[in-house]
């Protein structure tokens with residue numbers, strides 16, 4: 001009896017661990033404007049995802065849509081998961097700016113400015129994305145992953161956003177997706193060797209949100225990304241979008 005109980009406990013533990021092996025690809029810095037065009041790396045990853053029958057997420061810098069490029073907008077629409085594509089697009093800020101204020105303090109779009117300013121950036125981005133693509137953001141990730149308590153308050157201006165990628169520590173209202181491992185060793189540079197080393201050392205068993213800047217990837221980085229995806233697939237990880245993951249874990 002005790003052995004049976006132990007065995008069923010082990011089975012339940014193994015099952016719940018397997019259920020948490022979800023990977024979400026967080027690919028930053030989509031631009032789709034006349035002045036800031038879509039980088040070919042996004043198309044390459046989306047084509048890969050189609051071939052692999054998997055999904056990715058991509059963050060849009062929305063001021064690029066103030067002067068939208070028709071081809072880039074058509075690409076977003078065609079690849080959006082809502083339209084049968086393989087990409088969940090998410091809110092990656094209005095202008096993605098960082099600067100130093102008069103006292104030399106480091107500022108960013110969502111670190112430093114007051115709540116009203118941050119709320120305007122959040123709202124304007126949602127509005128222009130909807131206007132140009134017909135789509136609605138459900139997830140947010142701040143430029144440079146820099147956000148503060150003002151951002152948490154400002155997020156109430158965009159209630160349709162219920163998921164926050166790499167949020168500040170005080171965030172409690174939205175579904176938070178934190179950082180465990182990295183696939184890039186520097187912005188825009190993927191290393192399979194480093195990832196495999198960290199993966200073997202940390203043996204993660206819960207959701208991994210892996211960030212990349214595929215618009216900057218060279219062939220080596222793209223190929224290393226493909227190898228990382230293959231390693232995780234082989235090891236039993238399921239790939240989801242952020243919204244799919246939120247939905248799945250909400251049902252538990």
Ligand SMILES: [Zn+2]
Pocket residue numbers: 028029092096142143144
């Ligand atoms: Zn970015």
